[in-house]
Structure formats: C-alpha cells, structure tokens
Amino acid sequence: MSQGSGSQLTEHQLFTQLGTEILLSSKMGTAVSDVQKAQVGRNWFKGHLQDIQAALCGNSSIEDLATKGDTMALVAAVTPLLSFSPTGAAATTIVLLLTRIGLRRICAGEWS
Numbered sequence: 001m002s003q004g005s006g007s008q009l010t011e012h013q014l015f016t017q018l019g020t021e022i023l024l025s026s027k028m029g030t031a032v033s034d035v036q037k038a039q040v041g042r043n044w045f046k047g048h049l050q051d052i053q054a055a056l057c058g059n060s061s062i063e064d065l066a067t068k069g070d071t072m073a074l075v076a077a078v079t080p081l082l083s084f085s086p087t088g089a090a091a092t093t094i095v096l097l098l099t100r101i102g103l104r105r106i107c108a109g110e111w112s
Helices: 003-007 011-025 034-047 051-054 060-068 071-081 088-101 105-106
Strands: none
Touching: 003 034, 011 034, 011 088, 034 051, 051 071, 051 088, 051 105, 060 071, 060 105, 071 088, 088 105
C-alpha cells in the first residue's frame, strides 16, 4: 500500500484491511463480509491498544515522525516495535490507522 493510497482510506476501510490481513495470517480465510472484516480489525486494534501505547507513546522519535506525516518513515520506525502484529503487512495498516486516528489521541487515551 503506498503512502498516497493509504492516506486516503477512511478509518473503516483501514480496519477492513487490517481484518483481512489478520484473517489471512490466521488461515481463517476471508470469506466474510467487509463489515465483519472491519470488526475483526477493530477488535484486534482495541485488544492491543495498551501494547500499542506502551510501544509508541512517549517515544519522541515516533512522535516527531507522526507530526511530520512521513508515513513511510513512520512505518519503518514503528514496525520493529509492533512485535505483536499478526503480519508485516498489518504493521503498515496499523501505522496508517495511527496516522488516521492520530497518535496523540491514542496516547492520550481519547480513542476507543
């Protein structure tokens, strides 16, 4: 997913993409609706929110990259910190969600 295309996706579309990636990585298949895929993605994200906050919040380098909006640099910096991520591809989608939702909102606990 390129920076341009990913930055234009809605939060719902990104959760759908994350759900698809999770289902594929777990060998569960993707023969479910987009609504169900989005729910899988949202549930995974909510279930790992504390892990995401612990890995990223308070890290000035990550916060600087998020502020600059450099998605590709942010992906490169964040991916190694997301060891709990289901796949490498999902890490990119997670970073796109972080930029869509806002890392500051996530770190401040303003998103659920």
